[in-house]
Amino acid sequence: MTGSVEQGSTQTHGRTHLLHFLVRLPRPMEQVWPALATAEGLAQWFTEADVLQPRLGGVVALRGLGAGRVTAWDVDRVAEYSVEGAGRIRFHLERDGEDGSILRFTHEFRGEGDSQARWRQRFERLIEYLGRSPR
Secondary structure (H helix, E strand, C coil): CCCEEEEEEEEEECCEEEEEEEEEECCCHHHHHHHHHCHHHHHHHCCCEEEECCCCCCEEEECCCEEEEEEEEECCCEEEEEECCCEEEEEEEEEECCCEEEEEEEEEEECCCCCHHHHHHHHHHHHHHHHHCCC
């Protein structure tokens, strides 16, 4: 199974923007989770996490974005980071057969945020990283 970045959409409600992606990943949820929920994993494809306390209410500091809190945490399924000035970044994993998973991604922000193209590039790096990782 190969990964793919399948959908990207943007909605605007007043000053709030919602960016959604559906990403098919070539690994089971348990192998994808560390890439979304650990400082080491995030650094491989997204950005350095100077601080990441892996629990609901934990502190998170994402380099280039800012600091905030972990606002949703369901181990192996949901990691959500709310960062001052960068909005809410949510990763929601689902099973896709025996060997794959689906990432439903949402970025909610006000003002200027990262573009669809920027997130697409990141997800392509995530797929590449997962393809290199040992099974």
